[in-house]
Amino acid sequence: MMDVIQQLREQAKKLLEEKKVDLVIGFGQGTELARTTPVFIDSPEGVSKLTWGPFCANNLAKYLTDYKNAPGNIAVVVKGCDSRSINRLLDDNQISRDKVVIIGVPCSGQLEWQKVSAEIKPGASLKEVVDNGDSVSVKTDAGDYKFDKKDYLLHRCLVCENPNPVVSDLTIGKEQPVKNYEDRFAEVQALEQMSTEEKNAYWDKQFSRCLRCYACRNVCSVCTCQTCVFDQMLPMWVSKRTNLSENTAFHLTRAFHVAGRCVDCGECDRVCPMDIPLRKLNQKIHKDLGDLFESPTPGTKPGLVSPLGEFSPGDPEEFM
Amino acid sequence: MSNPTALTPYPATITKIDVEASDTKTFTVVFDDPEIMENFGNQPGQVCMLSAFGEGESTISITSSPTRGKFLEFCVRRVGRLTSVLHQMEVGQKIGVRGPYGNGFPYETMKGKDLFFVGGGSALAPIRSLIDYALSEQYRSDYGKVEILYGARSMDDILFKSDLAERWPKIHNTGIYTTIDREEEGWKGHVGFVPSYVEEVAPSPENKIAIVAGPPIMIKFTLPVFAKLGFKDDQIITTLEMRMKCCLGKCGRCNIGSKFICVDGPVFSLAQLKQMPQEY
Amino acid sequence: MESRVVNKGQISELLDKLAKDYNLIAPIKEETMTLFRRVSGAQDVLLDYNNSDISPKGCFLPQNEKTFSYMYTGDTLEINKPEGVQKTVLFGARPCDIKAILTFDPVFEGVKFGDEYYSNKRKSTVIIGLSCSKVLSTCFCYAMGGGPCDGTGSDLLLTEIGDKYYVEVNTEKGKALVDAYSQIFSSQGAEQLAKDKEELAKKLSGEFVRKVDLTGVKEVLDGNFELPYWDGDNAKKCIGCGTCTYVCPTCHCFDIFDYPTGDFTGDRLRCWDSCMFPEYTLEAGGHNPRPTRKERIRNRFMHKIKYHLDRYNMVGCVGCGRCVNKCPVNIDITKIINDLKEVAQNV
Numbered sequence: 015m016m017d018v019i020q021q022l023r024e025q026a027k028k029l030l031e032e033k034k035v036d037l038v039i040g041f042g043q044g045t046e047l048a049r050t051t052p053v054f055i056d057s058p059e060g061v062s063k064l065t066w067g068p069f070c071a072n073n074l075a076k077y078l079t080d081y082k083n084a085p086g087n088i089a090v091v092v093k094g095c096d097s098r099s100i101n102r103l104l105d106d107n108q109i110s111r112d113k114v115v116i117i118g119v120p121c122s123g124q125l126e127w128q129k130v131s132a133e134i135k136p137g138a139s140l141k142e143v144v145d146n147g148d149s150v151s152v153k154t155d156a157g158d159y160k161f162d163k164k165d166y167l168l169h170r171c172l173v174c175e176n177p178n179p180v181v182s183d184l185t186i187g188k189e190q191p192v193k194n195y196e197d198r199f200a201e202v203q204a205l206e207q208m209s210t211e212e213k214n215a216y217w218d219k220q221f222s223r224c225l226r227c228y229a230c231r232n233v234c235s236v237c238t239c240q241t242c243v244f245d246q247m248l249p250m251w252v253s254k255r256t257n258l259s260e261n262t263a264f265h266l267t268r269a270f271h272v273a274g275r276c277v278d279c280g281e282c283d284r285v286c287p288m289d290i291p292l293r294k295l296n297q298k299i300h301k302d303l304g305d306l307f308e309s310p311t312p313g314t315k316p317g318l319v320s321p322l323g324e325f326s327p328g329d330p331e332e333f334m
Numbered sequence: 335m336s337n338p339t340a341l342t343p344y345p346a347t348i349t350k351i352d353v354e355a356s357d358t359k360t361f362t363v364v365f366d367d368p369e370i371m372e373n374f375g376n377q378p379g380q381v382c383m384l385s386a387f388g389e390g391e392s393t394i395s396i397t398s399s400p401t402r403g404k405f406l407e408f409c410v411r412r413v414g415r416l417t418s419v420l421h422q423m424e425v426g427q428k429i430g431v432r433g434p435y436g437n438g439f440p441y442e443t444m445k446g447k448d449l450f451f452v453g454g455g456s457a458l459a460p461i462r463s464l465i466d467y468a469l470s471e472q473y474r475s476d477y478g479k480v481e482i483l484y485g486a487r488s489m490d491d492i493l494f495k496s497d498l499a500e501r502w503p504k505i506h507n508t509g510i511y512t513t514i515d516r517e518e519e520g521w522k523g524h525v526g527f528v529p530s531y532v533e534e535v536a537p538s539p540e541n542k543i544a545i546v547a548g549p550p551i552m553i554k555f556t557l558p559v560f561a562k563l564g565f566k567d568d569q570i571i572t573t574l575e576m577r578m579k580c581c582l583g584k585c586g587r588c589n590i591g592s593k594f595i596c597v598d599g600p601v602f603s604l605a606q607l608k609q610m611p612q613e614y
Numbered sequence: 615m616e617s618r619v620v621n622k623g624q625i626s627e628l629l630d631k632l633a634k635d636y637n638l639i640a641p642i643k644e645e646t647m648t649l650f651r652r653v654s655g656a657q658d659v660l661l662d663y664n665n666s667d668i669s670p671k672g673c674f675l676p677q678n679e680k681t682f683s684y685m686y687t688g689d690t691l692e693i694n695k696p697e698g699v700q701k702t703v704l705f706g707a708r709p710c711d712i713k714a715i716l717t718f719d720p721v722f723e724g725v726k727f728g729d730e731y732y733s734n735k736r737k738s739t740v741i742i743g744l745s746c747s748k749v750l751s752t753c754f755c756y757a758m759g760g761g762p763c764d765g766t767g768s769d770l771l772l773t774e775i776g777d778k779y780y781v782e783v784n785t786e787k788g789k790a791l792v793d794a795y796s797q798i799f800s801s802q803g804a805e806q807l808a809k810d811k812e813e814l815a816k817k818l819s820g821e822f823v824r825k826v827d828l829t830g831v832k833e834v835l836d837g838n839f840e841l842p843y844w845d846g847d848n849a850k851k852c853i854g855c856g857t858c859t860y861v862c863p864t865c866h867c868f869d870i871f872d873y874p875t876g877d878f879t880g881d882r883l884r885c886w887d888s889c890m891f892p893e894y895t896l897e898a899g900g901h902n903p904r905p906t907r908k909e910r911i912r913n914r915f916m917h918k919i920k921y922h923l924d925r926y927n928m929v930g931c932v933g934c935g936r937c938v939n940k941c942p943v944n945i946d947i948t949k950i951i952n953d954l955k956e957v958a959q960n961v
Contacts, residue, residue, distance in 0.1 A: 051945075576895065583721075
């Protein structure tokens with residue numbers, strides 16, 4: 015992992031020195047041992063802030079639209095899943111290809127920092143992280159720890175379609191094999207088996223916890239509306255009130271609004287402070303799009319047409 | 335004394351509606367309970383929360399002076415949801431009113447002094463309460479010369495037309511200066527922006543307080559004019575606006591630094607404003 | 615100050631009794647979450663927990679609260695306020711969260727304007743605190759004037775020691791409660807437990823790993839509103855969600871709006887709001903005094919470490935660590951405090 019970090023810093027430095035980019039968005043050490051935070055580097059001296067490892071959960075492609083109208087070029091560090099966002103943003107004309115330098119880093123899975131943190135002696139400082147394939151060794155000044163991936167991976171990483179970036183200008187690190195610890199749609203299938211009443215009860219319980227902090231929406235790399243319908247004041251579609259009906263309206267609208275564009279990065283799931291399994295909603299849509307239209311996961315290739323973004327006279331119109 | 339029931343408005347009835355401009359109306363409002371009307375105790379420069387039930391609440395300054403009688407006047411420009419609903423209302427309809435809130439103008443310390451009012455656009459509304467207070471029969475002798483310099487975008491946009499043209503000029507020792515931004519057919523008065531007109535009129539700072547209210551851009555260019563004329567920061571008073579929800583210093587949004595506009599303002603001297611962050 | 619002892623074996627009995635005699639709010643487990651909810655008896659209560667995901671501030675300032683309902687009938691307008699509040703026990707609140715309630719008091723029970731909704735709940739609620747048994751890596755209450763076993767603000771403070779709870783009776787309200795259940799609260803062995811508790815408090819206070827020191831931070835902010843620091847990474851990485859504010863035990867901002875229930879009837883509600891949302895300060899005319907995330911972040915952190923202090927002489931942060939834990943992009947108030955100290959050296 016150290017050599018990846020080293021190369022990452024070198025490449026970033028080169029890009030900044032040669033003025034190929036004005037800003038590098040990457041991962042830096044966070045305020046917890048097992049945590050990183052997005053860093054924004056605008057000078058070659060700043061590259062030492064860059065890091066890499068199994069604690070780089072954030073999808074940094076999210077930030078590209080913040081710089082849509084800014085002058086200059088931007089380099090961004092992406093994992094395989096994040097790189098799908100880039101394709102999607104390009105297809106949506108949200109970013110221009112010539113303004114972005116994509117630094118792809120093959121990824122062997124991201125760990126859940128809270129779970130890892132709970133095991134490590136508080137206050138310990140990180141010495142080294144080693145990827146052993148099915149486990150990760152975390153070496154600290156307070157001892158060494160080993161975490162089995164199947165127990166500590168972020169839920170979304172148990173199944174990974176693209177460990178390697180699907181689009182990049184430069185790739186740093188070894189290509190990673192596809193490794194799945196469970197069936198991609200196992201959870202969705204379990205939900206599908208439920209009766210309508212059971213499904214209602216399940217989702218009512220989840221949605222009733224929602225605080226409507228909008229972290230799921232704000233973290234989404236393909237939520238790119240200038241004014242979200244949920245923020246609109248005239249007319250006001252939802253209020254600040256949290257109740258089951260408004261919460262449900264919000265979550266279903268959100269899921270459907272990214273249907274066919276959601277790249278399944280799983281960030282909505284990760285950031286929910288109330289642990290609402292939001293990705294299941296999106297996964298249900300992915301599964302249906304696959305079953306009905308043989309549609310691949312959005313963003314896996316550039317120029318993929320979303321079955322929900324296209325109309326052809328031959329489309330079945332069974333619902334009309 | 336602490337008022338724990340402050341979030342509850344009192345029912346009130348609209349008794350009169352004056353159309354001031356195409357987007358502005360003045361509503362005269364009387365509380366349904368005469369006792370509340372009697373003891374409301376509003377002071378010039380204070381504000382109220384107006385409720386149109388079903389739509390919510392909005393902060394509106396009281397444009398009438400308490401010296402004019404037992405009623406409240408609110409001059410409302412149609413800009414958002416609540417004000418649009420108010421504009422559809424008719425005489426006799428019920429609204430909710432709670433208040434009065436805010437510090438109001440320091441009318442006691444202004445006694446014995448000349449007052450020079452500068453208003454831009456709809457901001458004549460909040461200062462009108464003090465103009466009428468100082469021009470009231472009861473308190474007229476407490477203040478020196480009262481001058482009002484008012485600028486509007488066009489003839490149609492001029493608020494309180496009869497006050498400016500008839501009522502105020504008739505009162506002893508007043509001066510009224512009205513200007514519009516651009517030439518217009520039928521307008522014989524001054525044409526030009528407020529800051530340059532202030533420079534032209536050139537009020538002397540001697541024993542005088544300037545009360546300035548208007549859009550931020552007008553304030554920005556008018557304050558240096560007063561400084562040039564020799565006004566000290568504590569001789570310049572202004573009144574601010576920010577989004578408010580409770581008006582009680584609790585809901586959080588109208589802070590400028592540690593101050594809440596709703597309870598510590600909306601009236602500040604330039605000397606006070608210079609101590610505060612420029613975040614309004 | 616008086617003290618009592620409760621055998622662990624009797625805690626269920628106490629909780630069952632409290633649930634019968636009061637509206638009992640206590641920590642529960644809902645799937646992966648620890649939340650404060652109304653419980654019907656001891657079986658639902660989670661006694662062994664680190665800290666709840668959401669603070670119990672909702673006991674006093676619910677996320678959704680009806681302030682009154684309105685009804686037009688012909689020519690009259692009727693305004694009806696909700697019925698009085700129930701006698702409540704808030705059980706198991708951690709010291710940091712109780713301290714947070716103390717930061718609410720001057721806001722809602724102000725000199726000029728009180729708040730009947732808040733005060734009524736505050737008056738009719740007995741707060742039974744529960745000392746922490748563990749210090750988490752995100753905890754920093756010690757730096758905000760609190761501590762894992764600090765009973766400030768509680769009516770009773772329970773501290774788990776071996777097979778007993780040591781009970782500190784901190785107020786008249788607390789005294790009335792222990793007297794009412796005198797068969798559960800005994801006095802035997804209290805002296806020894808008092809010493810044990812001191813030991814525990816000392817031990818825990820040595821376990822904090824986050825170095826936070828507020829000294830001098832307010833002073834540098836007092837004279838420096840425009841610091842280039844606020845243009846830095848925090849403003850760039852913030853995604854503008856409301857997580858930090860909703861999980862924060864001292865955030866008290868709210869919105870007020872109407873919720874029609876018919877053509878002539880409806881409720882006026884006040885609901886939690888977040889200063890991190892752009893609409894929070896957006897005026898009807900389109901002007902926004904805090905237009906970007908930079909201003910919003912600055913305002914939020916200034917509120918915690920300066921404005922609340924200026925206004926009420928209390929820090930607006932209690933060091934519960936929730937925002938540190940939950941922020942999707944790891945914006946960390948302790949880092950901001952430390953960064954500002956560094957900035958202060960160069961100002």
